[in-house]
Amino acid sequence: MRDLALAAPSLDALAFSMANDLYPFLQFYQAVVFAEHEGGRLELLAVSGLAKPGEDSPYLVWLMRAGRFLATQAGGDAPVWLARDRLALDDDLVEGWQEWWPAGAWVLPVLDREGHRLGLLCVLLDEPPPEAFPGLLDGVRLTWSYCWAALSRRRRRFRIRLSKRQYTIGAVVLALIMAVPVPLTVLAPAEVVSREAQVVSSPVDGVVERMLVRPNQQVEAGTPLFALEETTLRNRVSVLEKQVAVADAELMAASQRAFDNPQSKGELAELGGVAQQRRAELAAATAQLTRSQVKSPKAGVAVFSDVNDWLGKPVVTGERILSVADPGKPAMRIELPVADAIALEPGAEVTLYLTAYPLTPLHGKVLETSYQAKPSESGVVAYPLLASIDGVPAHARLGLHGTAKLYGQRVTLAYYLLRRPLAAVRAWTGW
Template sequence: MTEPLPHPQLLLAIAALRDRALAADSLNALGFSIANDPYPLLQYHQALVFQQQGQSLELLCVSGLARPSEDSPYLVWLQRAVRWIATQLDDDQPRWLGRDALTPPADIAEGWAEWWPKGLWCIPLHDRDGQRLGLVLFLLDAAPAPALQPLFEGLWRTWAHCWASFARQRRLLRWRPGKRQLLLALAVAVALLLVPVRQTALAPAEIVSREAMIISSPIDGVIQSMQVRPNQPVEKDTPLFSLDETTLNSRAEVLGKEVAVADAELMAASQRAFDNPQSKSELTLLHGRVQQRRAELAAVKAQLQRTQVRAPRAGVAVYSDPNDWLGKPVSTGERILLIAEPKQPAMLIQLPVADAIALEPGAEVTLFLTAYPLTPLKGKVLETSYQAQANEEGVVAYRLLASIDGQPEHARLGLHGTARLYGERVVLGYYLLRRPFAALRAWSGL
């Protein structure tokens, strides 16, 4: 007795599923077709497609979902469940797993009862070498009809064939060089490491004046007013700042009265000396006291004349902010501002100790100003400090002064930028590994 032939519509539906699988242009598109297209034939609750990644299975697609949320409780449990299901499949043939016929672990059985129906139709997908590519799970209430399972064999083998072609393309993209190619690449790398290059270092820099005069406080006092603005051009004898004269005026007034008293006492003693010879001995003492008071008064008046500080030469007044100085007590010799010559600019470079290279006077320098990055300044190192000191940012650095070639208009005092310093020629390997070698030697002590 011959078996009845399958219905033509069923054959056409399976052929259409195979055509869709063959038309997939990527592994993700194939997984989407596997998870969603067979629904009219199987009427499953859900379809899950997993990709074999080494010893684990990674969820590739879920029917009805564009992109599953990996942190949901269901998918967290699913990762444990699929590892157990993979142990139940011994070969490459589809298998029906019924919940009542199995004894899964307690946590998997609890999740199965909550999220899954009574059974799973598991279809493992293998390549020609027998290596598992993926796993397809159809969640069903009952096993597929016996007449349907043989027809699905050609479909899932088509899935496996398409999957293997995508996996082969991925392996081709992961090109692995041969031994000869590795040796050639190593030889090229060694040759590149021996290429001579110019050793360079980067450091923050500022444009300063080579001819700058420090203006300090002539006496102890309090700043009353700043009479020039920052970066203001000044001429010789231009008032720069003044100190408060209140204390000195009071002191001068008191000393003036003390001088008058001392003069009166000296005059009275001189008149008594005509009648009283004993008063002559007081004349020397009183005369010395008068001279002392006059000297003190002259000193105070001299200080009053120095409360107004003037520019000793023409230039530009360089300091931060007038509000930082108004009302501030200062001592004799304390630096207040600079009088700089703008026509003689130079680069003041702070080279960190960690980036220091061997430099000699005359080494080339290129300064890239932040305000003018497309017009760098060229120059040469004029002087270097042999002792590193902490700068305002707390970085221990060497102080270098470099010239500026020509008379560029944008080389204005106070502009900041990054200076590139050029040292001696070294091989590229030393250039790249200098700091790692220094750190390794400091750590190892070798």
């Protein structure tokens, strides 16, 4: 039993060993282990035959009342035999004892070196143990006491007892701390973009045949960016050329007939209008054909996702294909979620912590704010913001992502900590 007690890894394991290891020697009905805390409060640790006494059954509820009574009867440091017939029990204890317990209980206190009681071992028997048995158990009891004291130190909590004055001073200090003004901040996802980026869209309806540049490629003004499929436009130009030739021939024939036939003079105006209409359609189709290859309107960097995303894709007039950005004028594009929105004015400070460069943040100020929220690419409804970047840092490359910290007006620390909980409570209660 000593070896099992010394090998116990926790107080619960030690109590389980105490409640079960005596059975081969005493043949008891049941053994119960209680831990005694400050103020005389008892805690049920183990019941023989049960892995963990955690159920609120009627027996366990009564057992706690019986344990408190036995603790008052076992006042010394030696084991004591408590017979039911010789105890002044309350009616509820008598009824439970007769139903669940045998004739008596042998109570063994567990003490520390200073003589303070740590717990009780209650062994339920029909008759007292043999006279020589308590003396034989003294060594085991000392081992239990030593192990109990060592294991209970791990569970002891550090408690500070404060006076009323100290509580008052603490409350005042806490109130002063909560009144300290701090800047109201919020975090939002952000991306490095260019302040001067020009969108390049499709000039006509068609299908993208070739992308003539790669993503993030440096381009000059007039550099071809992409080309649309020309087959449909060429066929249309060819058909319109034939229609123009037919209209011109009909107009020439009507002009010749007008010398001999006065009625043909009335057809000249109509045929002339048809010929002009055919020439206008041919000119428009020819202009569209010349615009099938789109060129860069300025020098910069071609910004788009992937070449394969556009090859063979049908597009309509005005559909955005890519943008040409100036890398020398970086800025922050911030998506501020509606749930985290705070009052921001142009000029508010912003710090961007890039994912690729977490130790070298970018600093700037808010340039533009939006009063209309819209779904972002991640599906979160957010307000789009644009912020400047101080200087031209070398690591402020277009397309880098990170987390932006936006600084609003100064508020008290209490408001800073309770803003989100109060907003959630008001949204839930409608108050």
